[in-house]
């Protein structure tokens with residue numbers, strides 16, 4: 001049997017540059033949001049081609065802040081895919097709005113324009129939409145907005161998987177009103193926890209800067225500087241969702257190696273593609289027709305003809321020390337979401353079909369070629385061929 005050593009689903013590597021940057025911050029006497037966060041905001045905004053970045057405690061908090069900043073009436077409807085992480089629907093509801101779930105194309109796991117038009121017709125219109133670049137695969141944001149009858153100023157992107165994704169020739173982060181990134185432990189740029197909202201709308205960015213910190217007109221960093229005044233006002237309803245300088249220092253170091261990490265992710269995806277090509281009843285992740293995939297996930301689809309169903313495949317891989325995950329349990333199968341989201345009467349059959357067979361293979365930039373080969377050998381063996 002090929003199994004030699006465990007291959008975990010994903011590992012977080014915080015390198016030596018990040019560690020010395022953290023030391024520098026810890027010794028500086030200022031550890032919460034300050035100069036490091038400001039630098040990280042500027043560098044990430046530059047990377048994606050937006051004019052502003054607003055560092056926040058998580059992508060989920062960023063989504064909630066961005067949705068609140070749209071200033072929509074209470075209970076206004078916000079369209080989102082049912083096939084994504086649960087947090088985005090919670091953010092919509094916590095912003096006082098109503099999530100409307102839309103089905104996906106079973107081949108791509110992303111809503112088609114027809115899916116979007118059908119969902120909008122059924123509820124009689126939506127006020128905004130959250131677009132997710134699932135797994136890092138680019139979604140045509142403009143086409144999705146048009147299908148929903150919305151301008152791009154009423155679209156917020158959940159780009160938790162999409163730092164490095166390009167839609168056509170454009171990096172995700174500069175397309176819609178606001179784009180929310182995650183630096184959670186398993187994401188392509190990992191800090192552990194953290195997020196960033198990028199936007200090219202200055203007023204919108206200023207609102208986010210206040211509302212990420214209780215709605216205060218000036219944060220502590222600015223009030224405590226020599227010569228600065230101590231007064232502030234609170235004119236907005238805010239959250240406590242700022243990013244610390246300790247986290248920002250890690251993020252800046254990770255951003256410096258991000259290009260190399262992404263190149264390695266592309267090479268790993270290509271190796272999986274080459275080794276798994278021809279394995280019967282396993283469908284490989286689709287390649288974008290144009291643009292660039294950020295390869296956050298490498299999810300294959302177990303078709304009904306495969307010798308074992310998806311759940312058994314996960315157990316067999318796990319017995320060989322190979323970690324996997326499932327992205328995602330569709331939201332219309334989660335208790336809270338059924339109670340708080342609008343779910344079409346016809347159900348969401350495309351997402352159900354995806355959920356039946358999808359499994360995400362081990363994937364991070366630190367996988368070795370041997371790791372990939374071991375996973376592929378196990379799949380061929382279970383597939384009954386070799």
Ligand SMILES: *Cc1c(COP(=O)(O)O)cnc(C)c1O
Pocket residue numbers: 057058059060061084085087088132158160161181182183184194195
């Ligand atoms: C991880 C993830 C989030 C949440 O990110 P946090 O930074 O943990 O809040 C949101 N959406 C998707 C698609 C995710 O995978």
